[in-house]
Amino acid sequence: MADSLPSREPAESRPRRLPLIDAARGVLLLAMASYHFSWDLANVRLVGWGVAFDPLWRAYAVAIAGSFLFLSGISFRLAERGGFDPLRYGVRLFRLALAAAAVSVGTYFVFPDAWIFFGILHMMLLASLLAPLLVRLPSTLLVLLAALALTLPHVWRSPLFDGIGWGFLGLAETPPVSNDLVPLFPWIAPYIIGLVAGAPLADLAARGTRKLRRSSHWLAWLGRHSLAFYLLHQPFLYGVAVGLAALIPVDPAMQRASFITDCRTEYERHGATPEMSERFCGCVATSVDNTGIWANREGDPAFEPLLATAVQACQAPATSDFSDPAPPDGDN
Secondary structure: OHHHOOOOOOHHHOOOOOHHHHHHHHHHHHHHHHHHHHHHHHHOOOOOOOOOOOHHHHHHHHHHHHHHHHHHHHHHHHHHHOOOOHHHHHHHHHHHHHHHHHHHHHHHHHOOOOOOOOOHHHHHHHHHHHHHHHOOOOHHHHHHHHHHHHHHHHHOOEHHHOOHHHHHHOOEOOOOOOOOOOOHHHHHHHHHHHHHHHHHHHHHHHHOOOOOOHHHHHHHHHHHOHHHHHHHHHHHHHHHHHHHHHHOOOOHHHHHHHHHHHHHHHHHHOOOOHHHHHHHHHHHHHHOHHHOHHHOOOOOOOHHHHHHHHHHHHHOOOOOOOOOOOOOOOOO
């Protein structure tokens, strides 16, 4: 591996940092925060947005994650043009590993049924481990590898990769449940494309670039502190959402709509079609409409037995066309 890495060069010969890349990363951080806060508001049932499964929301999340990995690939190429610095590289890997572990541990306690075992930070860590080898390959081969990574999970999956142990590959026939799953395939693709795009940008950085307008300096500053922002913003935003939920009166219609959204998301995660989930979850919600349960944002102790009865009623052939087993409750 060491033979495949460029030797160190004097610090003064390294390419300058591109403020435009830092500013672009800052914009992406704000976009990420807007998505996460929307998810938080939906999670505490202040809004009925289908953040978890609505196609437009999902496209927004995919665009943000892909752009982060793309910029990460560019950044590695820019750093590599100045010569490989083992210490700097090792420190970056260590920081990413600690941050990824913190996300996993924190989400395990908050969302034990959908904790983040391989999210965007985990993917960046894996990509950074592979980058010293990938960066030595010709650009044409890198583009082919990116195309393969994008295509593979759409044309081939196997039950051999089911389970959380292989979840990082993205090739499972039944992907594990997680609030943020960013597996190797297809997500290494935007990182690889970033490595390719970073080559001409590194030359541009070496020649010097125009400075950002003063009004954009704060975005570049934010981009230079992206890891700290990532770790701190979600606990803060989720706390704000929980605080708002405690202050804003309960809207029964919103509680009902949010329940249906959550129910459909869970049901479709386990293989149900959108039509099946819409009918089943609508049936369950209708069955408990007269219980007053929607007047409580956090639910009522009597909700579980009411829900169990409603599930059985909606599952019965006499009251529904469903012939599947009852939807999983997260423990299966």
